[in-house]
Amino acid sequence: MTARILLAFSALSLVLGANTASAQDKTLTISVYGIAQDAYKAALYDPFEAKCGCKIVVESGTASERLAKLEVNAAAPTVDVIAFSDANALEAANKDLLAPIDTAKVPNLGEIYDFAKDPLGNGMGVGYTFYGTSIVYRSDLVKIDSWLDLFKPELAGQIALPNITGTQGPITLFMLQKAIGKEDPTFSDAIDLVAEHKDDVVTFYNSGSQLIQLLQQEEVVASVTGRFTWPSLMKLGMPVAWATPKEGQTGGMNVLSIVKGAKDPELAQQFIDYWLSAEVQQKLADGLVDSPVNTKVTLPDDKAEMLTYGADSAESINFLPPAQQLENRDAWLQNWNSKVAN
The missing domain is CATH 3.40.190.10 (Periplasmic binding protein-like II)
Structure with missing residues (x-):
């Protein structure tokens, strides 16, 4: 047993x-x-x-x-x-x-x-x-109420924009196209607008760290960025504000x-x-x-x-549909290179 x-x-x-x-x-x-x-x-x-x-x-x-x-x-x-x-x-x-x-x-x-x-x-x-993406700006020097305010005459030579090859580039064009008021997935009007003002842009930045440095050195007073850079921007100790444009914000x-x-x-x-x-x-x-x-x-x-x-933040974000990104990114790049990057 x-x-x-x-x-x-x-x-x-x-x-x-x-x-x-x-x-x-x-x-x-x-x-x-x-x-x-x-x-x-x-x-x-x-x-x-x-x-x-x-x-x-x-x-x-x-x-x-x-x-x-x-x-x-x-x-x-x-x-x-x-x-x-x-x-x-x-x-x-x-x-x-x-x-x-x-x-x-x-x-x-x-x-x-x-x-x-x-x-x-x-x-x-x-x-x-x-995350949300919007315009950050020096609140002591300028006021931003619309995405089109980036191209106001008084901001000429004092703005930075994201390059088309980064994640922030296409969604910036998305909101500029929306602000222009013409539905066009190719962003043709938005690219034309940037091309018209390309000499007013200090640089088309490739990373958030570049933007932070530009603001710190007071080379720019406004730019587009994702919310993930906001903690670093707040540490600059400068009067920097996060815009709430009338067209809303975008993001990823x-x-x-x-x-x-x-x-x-x-x-x-x-x-x-x-x-x-x-x-x-x-x-x-x-x-x-x-x-x-x-x-x-x-x-x-x-x-x-x-x-x-x-x-409230979530509802204010205009997401660029991923299918639209895949279908049009080659055309965006080609148009950008011929009109903005040339």
Whole structure:
């Protein structure tokens, strides 16, 4: 009898040991931007590993590098979940590199802004953060009420604009076209306007750090930028204001998607759901890492000021549809190069 009990106990131990090993062997590989990874580890990766009994492997790089890797490994994917801008994600979806998300398995979708629930269509991605883009200006020297105010005579030789090749370039043209009052996805009128005033532009900047330096050195009094530069601009100790143009502001969104052929789609959806949770979104917002899409996140005024936060801010953003970006970006670039960059 004792021998039978010992044998049964040994068999049970083997089963439990195998199950434990199986849980520890569960791995989720994610592809993300390289910024703020220590903050993500503390707020997201480590807590999820503890929750799921799994291991998260992080791969990072630029969007173009990571998209190229997806294409190369399409037949045998090495990544389960990928974070992209909405346009990059739609490009990946169009190349049949992504799989639809089962929304029934992502209950926290019910807590996020409507615009973030299905920004690509067909459930191919979900927004996890967004940001506003507007005009920053020296409030002691100028007043900005419209996107067209950038080209007022008194601002000639004192403005900077984002280059067409950066993320802020096309959305600036989007808002200029809207301000002109002509619907045209090619942004022909907006590009003509910039071309007409190109000699009044100090520089077409390529990075936010360039803009900060230009304002600090008082070479420009107004420019277009994303909200993510606002904390650095506030540290300049200068009277800099964030414009609320009558046409609204624009901005961008980053999304999470499941890679087609992911080894564990169930775990991937659990991870996406956790990222969208009020708990994680609150931590990332408190750390000034991401502007939250979860509507249950609450922030004090000093932190809200640093991010794109709240229903009013969200509703004021005119998002450039990712499909329009993909369909027209070559034409934008060609027109820009021939009229502005020549």
